[in-house]
Amino acid sequence: MGKVTMTVNGRARSAEVEGRTLLSSFLRDGLELTGTHVGCDTSQCGACVVLVNGQAVKSCTAFAADLDGAEVTTVEGMANPDGSLGRIQQAFQDYHGLQCGYCTPGMVMSTAALLAENPKPTEEEVRHYLEGNICRCTGYQNIVRAVMAASGQDVGALAAE
Amino acid sequence: MPKDDGIGASVKRREDTRFLTGNGKYTDDINLRGQTYVHFLRSDVAHGRIKGIDASAAEAMDGVLKVFTAADFASAGGIPCGWQVTDRFGNPMQEPKHPILAEGKVRHVGDPICAVVAETYAQARDAAEAIEVDIEELEPVVDMVRALEPDAPKVHDDLTSNLCYDWGFVEDNKAAVNEAFEKAAHVVSLELTNNRLVANPMEPRVAVGDYDPWGDSHTLYTTSQNPHVIRLLMGAFVLNIPEHKLRVVAPDVGGGFGSKIYHYAEEAFCTYAAKVLKRPVKWTSSRSEAFISDAHGRDHKTKIELALDADHNFIALRTETYANMGAYLSTFAPSIPTWLHGTLMAGNYKTPLIYVNVKAVFTNTVPVDAYRGAGRPEATFQIERLVDKAARELGVDPIELRRKNFIKPEEFPYQTPVAVVYDTGNYHATLDKMLELADCAGFEARRAESAARGKLRGFGIAHYIEACGIAPSNLVGQLGARAGLYESASVRVNATGSISVYTGSHSHGQGHETTFAQVVADMIGVDANSIEIHHGDTSNTPMGMGTYGSRSLAVGGSAIVKATNKVIDKAKKIAAHLLEAAPEDIELKDGKFSVAGTDKSVDWSGVTLAAYVPHNYPLEDLEPGLEETAFYDPSNFTYPSGAYGCEIELDPETGKIDILRFIAADDFGNIVNPMIVEGQVHGGLAQGIGQALLENCVYDDQGQLLSGSYMDYAMPRADDVRGFTVDHSCITPCTHNPLGVKGCGEAGAIGSPPAVVNAAIDALHRAGHTHVKHIDMPLTPSRVWAAMNG
Amino acid sequence: MYNFDFVKPSSIADAVAALAGEDAQPLSGGQTLIPSMKARLNAPGTLVSLTGIPELVGVCREGDMLVIGAATTHAQVARDAAADFPGLAALAGQIGDPAVRNRGTIGGSLANNDPSACYPAAALGTGATIVTDRREIGADDYFQGMFTTALEEGEIITAVRFPIPQASAYAKFVQPASRFALTAAFVARFESGVRVAITGASENGVFRWAEAEAALSSDFSADAIAGLACSPDEMIADLHGTAAYRAHLVGVMTRRAVAAAG
Structure with missing residues (x-):
């Protein structure tokens, strides 16, 4: 066991970890940040995506000990300072980009990473970027619309496909 | 114009705010004080005889509390099947026992043999590797056709064969159907497979069992589409716990698609083990484990034939289907290839004669049950592929061939030849x-x-x-369902006029918290935000059958309408008293009760307050309070x-x-x-x-x-x-x-x-x-x- | 997964020393290793992280070579190799998904040598040099069959030196579940001739398609290999594709790579 410290959603947070403690477990079990979900064990589904030093990372496929000192943002850190839904979160609600909500934290975090890299992505770019996030409920169309809307683009054209 | 938060409005979902901020409460987010963890040691062979289990080394390992085997469940029942199909000769289907942990034999890869409970999940999993299970491997049977050959290995030694049932529908039509094929101008046939699928909701299954020794009461938190059904099946048939001592909670559930309808062994295990160990017991499935322990879907092999007359009218249809049941009967498995499949074989067409034969087969594979659509996708795929093939063979437009044979709008209600x-x-x-x-x-x-x-x-x-x-209870009862398929709702109006609705339906992505509130808001004419929808907890919702088969609004919503109408009826009586008018003269519009033809009115909260502060109230005729329950059976x-x-x-x-x-x-x-x-x-x-x-x-x-x-x-x-x-x-x-x-x-x-x-x-x-x-x-x-x- | 001791050295020398310990294994991005550890298919006693060693990270042009530190992520290669070696950058940008590319590394991929991985095709397809803590290994000697390489116990890749081709492209046909290559071709045209490396298809891992190389060296066009067929012998057959299908895809993907390389 060893102590690992990270800056999580702007706050310094520490927990004791084993070598095998995954970042997802550090967040969920160590810090009780259960917004980050685990949906598979082969790094495919992306429900666990968080930002590590600003980059999208599958938190179930990274050891907490390997990320000592990192800056981590989870879905719990995506709301506005006043507690209202952040821009991406609001777009997902507005465009019905979620149903059961389980993949949603990963979708929101991947979207944050995408828009940081590419503020005005095309539909193709959105679909390609989200290939590492599996959603079983929505059929993706409304997720894509939400991402486009969050980037400030007109989603009317997409809706009329 | 629809009310902006009533029926017909695209109201944004209220549940989204918690899901989008990481504040959903899924079963795996529940951690109880003193919680222990279970890991199931599962069979890695498809078929084998268990000759011995030595768990002594595992039980001695750090953190291990107990290793359970089938012997620990000697007094428990098997996982029950909720539907009995009668075969075409009038006999009941073959129904093998489905034990919580494998008894004597393992029958599919993933069949649980032992359960290790330890202080941490890692300790449980480490200890499972120290268990020595002596298994004599037996030849497995995987292919359905092979499974029905006389010399095929038997999945269940105590059954006469691997045939669960041989079902004919409508058996009495068989001769007439065959005769129509004899006379047909054209016969088109197709052999096809409906591929086996895995439902794969993004949230894997989780169960947390808790036991209160002081009240001798159990709580199970589980990823279920229907907590009341789990309480009934597990309490009455598996663990012998009466309902008042068993609470089942299905909190936020991350998708189901059918796979979370069924009662699973892991739920019974966690409930039971919590009592044995006097500690909460938690199981969280990994995705890999889900693939070998969640019920699968589809998996039919079919030959379908269509007979047409010279004018290309469909005159008869017959099919022969092999349906895979897997190694055990999952909760509703027998009903899927029969009553949810055979009854849809008319499709949208006026085919007058139909015969459906289904042979349900046991194999050494994971049990197969309903998956989104359940029987109806299998029926639709057969019909719509065959109609397309018929059009090609006849050289006609597939659209026109369909149009020609459609049931016409004026022909409804339409009695099909399949019931x-x-x-x-x-x-x-x-x-x-x-x-x-x-x-x-x-x-x-x-x-x-x-x-x-x-x-x-x-x-x-x-x-x-x-x-x-799904579905009329008396009808499905005749067809072999061992449950009613009504739905329930309680509408509790609070003193200041806000409304708490308790539904037997369960939302795992469907947005009931939003839509059900729209329905009630529309009926009463109050703001939807004054209405809260509660679901998923047997301790506060009336006995209901849950969510599957696209039933929530049609059945659960109807129960809410019925309960809300009861509330409105009573509220009108209260309003009549307050307004000194006859109840039949009271109208409710936009949240206001008024006397027809007058300007006398009282608003909704005035009536609800009177119900709970009955100072000016017809106590001799009416009880105080405003809360009604309804059960709706379609x-x-x-x-x-x-x-x-x-x-x-x-x-x-x-x-x-x-x-x-x-x-x-x-x-x-x-x-x-x-x-x-x-x-x-x-x-x-x-x-x-x-x-x-x-x-x-x-x-x-x-x-x-x-x-x-x-x-x-x-x-x-x-x-x-x-x-x-x-x-x-x-x-x-x-x-x-x-x-x-x-x-x-x-x-x-x-x-x-x-x-x-x-x-x-x-x-x-x-x-x-x-x-x-x-x-x-x-x-x-x-x-x-x-x-x-x- | 089984537990292990975790160490994160900051120099190559410390890493090599740590890897000399019993049951020690290197950890780079972990995008393949961690899932295999979850499945308990891998049980290191000590895991030595290579991601804290600055000299293992970076993309650097050295003459007609592009040198990539072993712990450089796919995302960084996709970005930083784009100007000097666009074919390689494009390949890196097709590995896994964005989150995987932010962790997975070129060294980890080449050390693992998954028969369906992308990087082996680029390394073999250019005749790259695999630089380790103790020697340099030519790609033709490095890949020795699926999941098998010339690396010795405790030997770690420190960098990969790619000769920069005049033109190159990677054409990948994706296995729809894993998003690895069902079959993919990397084609590189050099002054001295053309190299073609195929991944995802063979039971023996990445391989060079000699007949295509010969044909393309004299005429670098898709038409030059239109009639060439790859033998289905020793091709992978699984639920995603038969051996015959993969053999067919070898031709299709090679032609597409040639067309894309222009």
Whole structure:
């Protein structure tokens, strides 16, 4: 066991970890940040995506000990300072980009990473970027619309496909 | 104009705020004080005899509390099956015991043998490796046809064979059907497979058992679509716990698609072990474990034949289907290939004579049960592929052949030859709407553009009918259901006028918290935000049957309407007293009670306050309070239908198919929240397209699962599906429920697979590959290429 | 997964020393290793993280070579190799998904040598040099069959030196579940001739398609190999594709790579 410290959603947070403690477990079990979900064990589904030093990372496929000192943002850190839904979160609600909500934290975090890299992505770019996030409920169309809307683009054209 | 938060409005979902901020409360987010963890040691062989188990080393390991085996469950019952099918000779199906932990034999890869409970999950898993299980491997049987051969290994030694049942429907029609085939001008036949699928909700299953020794009471938190059903099945049949000592909670649940209907061994285990150990016991499935322990779906092999007269009227249909049950009977497994499949074999057509034969077979594979659509996708796929093939063989337009044989709008209600009565529908209207949206006129130009790039373009259609709103209890009782299929609701009006609704339905993505509030808000005329929907906890919701079979609004919503009407009736009596008028003169509009023809009124909260502060109240005639419960039992199924069109592009070099546009024109009856309905259709389409192009659950001949993770089971991704246009403007309201609604949850998954395959065959035929009559799903590039070059 | 001791050295020398310990294994991005550890298919006693060693990270042009530190992520290669070696950058940008590319590394991929991985095709397809803590290994000697390489116990890749081709492209046909290559071709045209490496297809892992190389060296066009067929012998057959299909895809993907390389 060893102590690992990270800056999580702007706050310094520490927990004791084993070598095998995954970042997802550090967040969920160590810090009780259960917004980050685990949906598979082969790094495919992306429900666990968080930002590590600003980059999208599958938190179930990274050891907490390997990320000592990192800056981590989870879905719990995506709301506005006043507690209202952040821009991406609001777009997902507005465009019905979620149903059961389980993949949603990963979708929101991947979207944050995408828009940081590419503020005005095309539909193709959105679909390609989200290939590492599996959603079983929505059929993706409304997720894509939400991402486009969050980037400030007109989603009317997409809706009329 | 609809009320802006009432029926017909695309109200944004209130549940989203907690999901979007990481504040959802899923079962795996529940951690109880003193919690322990269980790991199941599962069979890695498909068939074997357990000769001995030595867990002594494991029990001595750090943190291990106990290793459970079947012996610990000697007094428990098996996992029950909720439906008994009677075979075509009048005999009950063969029904093997399904133990919580394997007794004597293991029957599929993943069958749990031992359960290790320890202080941490890692300790439990480490200890499981120290258990020595002596298994004599037996020859497995994986293929259904092989399983019915006389010398096949038997999955269950105490059954006479691997045949669960041989079902005929309608058995009395069989001779007439065969006679019609003798006289037919044309007979078209097709052999096909409906591929085995895994539901794969993104949240794996979780169970947390808790026991209170002081009250001798149990609580189970579980990822269920129907907590009351779990309480009944597990309490009464498995663990012998009476309902008042057993609370089952299904909190936020991350998708179900059928796979979370069933009562699973892990739930019973955690409930029972918590009592033995006097500590909470938690199980969290990994995805790999889910692939070998969640019930699978589909897995039919079928031969279907259609007889037509010289004018191309359908005169008879017959099918022979092998349906895989897997190693044990999951909760509703026997009903899927029979009553949810055979009764839909008329499709949208006036075929007067139908005979369906289904042989349900035990194999050394994971149990198979309902998956989104459940029986109806299998029926639709057969019919719609066969009709398309018939059109090709007869040289007629597949659209016109369908139109010619459709049940006409004026022919409803329509009694099919397979027992059910379709109440309403207008198949011509949905077909016309779909064709309009599909821009058929522009197809040829689009095809030429694809051809210029070396690609083949095709357009395929399918029409579907489904039976939803499951179901009339007395009818399903006659058909073998061991449960009623009504739904419940309690509407509790609070003193200041806010309303708490308790429903027996369960939301795991469907948005009930929003839509059910819309219904009540619309009926009473109050703000939807003053209404809260509660579900998922047997301790505060009336006994209800849960959510599956697109039943929540049609059955659960009807129960809410019924309870709300009771509330309104009573509130009108209170208002009548307050307004010194007769109750029959009281009108409720926009949250205000008024006396007809006068300006005398009292608002909603005035009445509710009077109900709870009965100072000025007719106590001699009326009890105080305003809270009503209703149970709604439907008088018929609902029959959503629709026309689907799919345009694909096929790369002839690689065989890869891309979906370019998918048009869904559905008749769901009345719509409460169009935004949510569209979302449900989108999701269903992705799953149906997934079945058609990507997903396949495959075993090798030794019963090893080859597609046991997302590395090999191809889930649809964002770049695999696109171009959905969804229309629900064709409305023939359901005639027998108060909202006139039909259900929309499964339609997309039912109607889309044949549309995709028909589009692929169309593309191949347009390009001259006319030797390709059929390709089994999924249409992987390798299969398409092989078919083209075969 | 089984537990292990975790160490994160900051120099190559410390890493090599740590790897000399019993049951020690290197950890780079972990995108393949961690899932295999979850499945308990891998049980290191000590895991030595290579991601804290600055000299293992970076993309650097050295003459007609592009040198990539072993712990450089796919995302960084996709970004930083784009100007000098666009074919390689494009390949890196197709590995896994964005989150995987942010962790997975070139060294980890080449050390693992998955028969369906992308990087082996680029390394073999250019005749790259695999630089380790103790020697340099030519790609033709490095890949020795699926999941098998010339690396010795405790030997770690420090960098990969790619000769920069005049033109190159990677054509990948994706296995729809894993998003690895069902079959993919990397084609590189050099002054001295053309190299073609195929991944995803063969039971023996990445391989060079000699007939195509010969044909393309005299005529670098898709038409030059239109009639060439690859034998289905020793091709992978699984639920995603038959051996014959993969053999067919070898030709298709090679032609597409040639066309894309221009």
